[in-house]
Amino acid sequence: MTDAPLLDAGLAWLLLVAFSxxxxxxxxxxxxxxxxxxxxxxxxxxNIGLALSTATLMASxxxxxxxxxxxxxxxxxxxxxxxxYALAGLGLFLFxxxxxxxKRLMPTGRTxxxxxxxxxxxxxxxxxxxxTLAYTLGFLITxxxxxxxxxxxxxxxxxxxxxVCVIGVSxxxxxxxxxxxxxxxxxxxxxxxxxLLVLVAVLGYSRISVEQVYAALATENPSRLNMxxxxxxxxxxxxxxxxxxxxxxxxxxxxxxxxxxxxxVFRSFVLGGLxxxxxxxxxxxxxxxxxxxxxxxxxxxxxxxxxxxQLLGSGGAVVVFIIIFASLTSTLDSLLAASADLIAExxxxxxxxxxxxxxxxxxxxxxxxxxxxxxxxLLSWQYVTSMYQLLLFTGALxxxxxxxxxxxxxxxxANRQAATAAMVLGSITGLLAYVLVAPYCAALVSAAVSAVVxxxxxxxxxxxxxxxxxAGR
Amino acid sequence: MSELQQALLIFxxxxxxxxxxxxxxxxxxxxxxxxxxxxxxxxxxRHD
Amino acid sequence: MPLLSTATNPQWLLSASLFRLLVVGSIIGLATAxxxxxxxxxxxxxxxxxx
Numbered sequence: 001m002t003d004a005p006l007l008d009a010g011l012a013w014l015l016l017v018a019f020s021x022x023x024x025x026x027x028x029x030x031x032x033x034x035x036x037x038x039x040x041x042x043x044x045x046x047n048i049g050l051a052l053s054t055a056t057l058m059a060s061x062x063x064x065x066x067x068x069x070x071x072x073x074x075x076x077x078x079x080x081x082x083x084x085y086a087l088a089g090l091g092l093f094l095f096x097x098x099x100x101x102x103k104r105l106m107p108t109g110r111t112x113x114x115x116x117x118x119x120x121x122x123x124x125x126x127x128x129x130x131x132t133l134a135y136t137l138g139f140l141i142t143x144x145x146x147x148x149x150x151x152x153x154x155x156x157x158x159x160x161x162x163x164v165c166v167i168g169v170s171x172x173x174x175x176x177x178x179x180x181x182x183x184x185x186x187x188x189x190x191x192x193x194x195x196l197l198v199l200v201a202v203l204g205y206s207r208i209s210v211e212q213v214y215a216a217l218a219t220e221n222p223s224r225l226n227m228x229x230x231x232x233x234x235x236x237x238x239x240x241x242x243x244x245x246x247x248x249x250x251x252x253x254x255x256x257x258x259x260x261x262x263x264x265v266f267r268s269f270v271l272g273g274l275x276x277x278x279x280x281x282x283x284x285x286x287x288x289x290x291x292x293x294x295x296x297x298x299x300x301x302x303x304x305x306x307x308x309x310q311l312l313g314s315g316g317a318v319v320v321f322i323i324i325f326a327s328l329t330s331t332l333d334s335l336l337a338a339s340a341d342l343i344a345e346x347x348x349x350x351x352x353x354x355x356x357x358x359x360x361x362x363x364x365x366x367x368x369x370x371x372x373x374x375x376x377x378l379l380s381w382q383y384v385t386s387m388y389q390l391l392l393f394t395g396a397l398x399x400x401x402x403x404x405x406x407x408x409x410x411x412x413x414a415n416r417q418a419a420t421a422a423m424v425l426g427s428i429t430g431l432l433a434y435v436l437v438a439p440y441c442a443a444l445v446s447a448a449v450s451a452v453v454x455x456x457x458x459x460x461x462x463x464x465x466x467x468x469x470x471a472g473r
Numbered sequence: 474m475s476e477l478q479q480a481l482l483i484f485x486x487x488x489x490x491x492x493x494x495x496x497x498x499x500x501x502x503x504x505x506x507x508x509x510x511x512x513x514x515x516x517x518x519r520h521d
Numbered sequence: 522m523p524l525l526s527t528a529t530n531p532q533w534l535l536s537a538s539l540f541r542l543l544v545v546g547s548i549i550g551l552a553t554a555x556x557x558x559x560x561x562x563x564x565x566x567x568x569x570x571x572x
Contacts (some may be wrong), residue, residue, distance in 0.1 A: 049571050051558055055558055090491070094483055097501070097502035101510070199547045214541070228477060228533045233481060241487065281544070304555070396483075402494060412513055416499075444487050446538055467510065467513060
């Protein structure tokens with residue numbers, strides 16, 4: 001990284017403390033609303049309106065990777081990096097129709113695990129839980145490491161201190177606020193992220209015009225404008241398929257469906273998907289200014305903070321700090337809350353403590369939030385430079401769930417053995433592609449193999465699923 | 474096969490897989506749109 | 522990893538006008554989305570339908 005931190009350590013501490021106190025106070029305050037039962041803690045009372053629902057989707061999907069890695073791929077791959085990353089909005093967008101179906105089929109459902117268990121049986125459910133827990137841990141670690149890296153690069157904090165602070169804050173307000181705290185803070189965090197990104201982009205491009213950036217790229221770095229760039233073409237569909245795998249299977253998104261009012265579910269995913277799609281293009285466009293300015297970028301995943309500080313001075317560094325801090329905490333809180341729901345509902349209530357009471361489920365969700373927070377700190381303790389590579393690795397796992405989940409929601413023929421085989425074979429071939437071909441192909445190969453296995457398996461041996469089985473929990 | 478040809482091949486496969494997924498979801502959505510969620514419109518599964 | 526090399530021979534550069542449309546369009550899109558979420562919240566807040 002650069003020798004001198006971009007942000008004065010005192011100012012960074014002030015921002016860290018101020019936002020930590022704000023999120024924790026709001027989380028605790030919102031957590032006191034409602035009836036206080038398990039549905040309230042896990043799903044915020046199941047009646048969230050359109051504004052909060054859309055905002056929480058935005059905040060959860062704008063991760064530390066969107067603010068650090070999306071500018072990085074924009075900087076290294078140019079247009080295909082930006083467009084390919086933007087395709088991750090497809091996950092949210094395409095989940096809209098599935099969400100309507102989920103909401104109508106499972107009015108009392110709580111988790112994505114509930115669906116897989118009732119739809120495909122316990123063997124498939126076990127495979128699904130393995131995939132989702134492995135992915136969740138990978139995702140949590142990238143956010144934890146991103147937090148440490150950001151505070152270190154921006155303000156010279158010790159890596160571990162920053163990482164522990166950010167995870168600690170998210171864990172605290174998720175613990176006390178439950179899903180209400182998460183959704184409420186997500187609303188403010190998403191508005192902060194969106195408004196400040198617009199501000200940085202507008203101020204940045206008022207200093208260097210779009211035409212100047214284009215001219216500089218065309219002369220010095222034409223590969224960034226090249227629509228036939230091989231690395232860009234390889235990257236193009238990967239994020240879209242990865243995002244479908246993530247959104248279709250992960251309980252973050254299922255819990256938002258169960259938590260939202262039935263009338264807003266479809267619109268919130270469409271709106272959230274459309275709004276999100278602009279974010280990687282805007283952050284990528286900001287990163288391209290670094291190329292036009294010939295800015296020295298020693299570590300490419302820090303290109304967004306560097307160019308913003310370069311163009312807008314210390315005010316820019318403050319804005320970057322707020323954007324990335326908000327994106328990290330809003331993703332960590334959602335991951336913690338949704339994974340705690342999943343473990344409390346699926347592992348505790350339907351496995352370890354069969355017939356657990358409402359109070360026991362709520363209590364176990366709280367314990368899991370704390371446990372996961374501590375585990376994330378432990379696993380993020382040693383920083384690995386290839387954190388984005390780690391996430392690509394998990395793409396092979398999640399993309400294998402796209403077809404089993406979507407087909408299982410719509411077609412009674414979707415067969416449980418085929419679903420299990422699709423997840424297992426998709427994951428294995430995806431991981432092989434990651435190692436043998438290229439990391440960017442992992443999600444694609446996994447999704448393709450899983451689709452073929454699911455389609456053929458269900459065609460040859462169709463199941464006659466009774467949809468009413470999904471009405472209970 | 475050149476580097477560009479390999480990349481175009483993978484790009485095309487990505488587009489096909491994505492499109493197939495979109496079509497499957499669109500058909501499923503159309504199938505259940507404005508219908509009782511538990512009342513399956515298809516009598517015998519193989520006919521769909 | 523040869524597949525990830527950024528060096529390439531054939532080129533098809535995006536035109537300046539499309540580049541401008543992409544950059545300006547995405548910024549306007551993000552600003553509009555922010556405004557729309559705030560307006561929806563205001564409407565829901567007045568009707569008591571936020572939660």
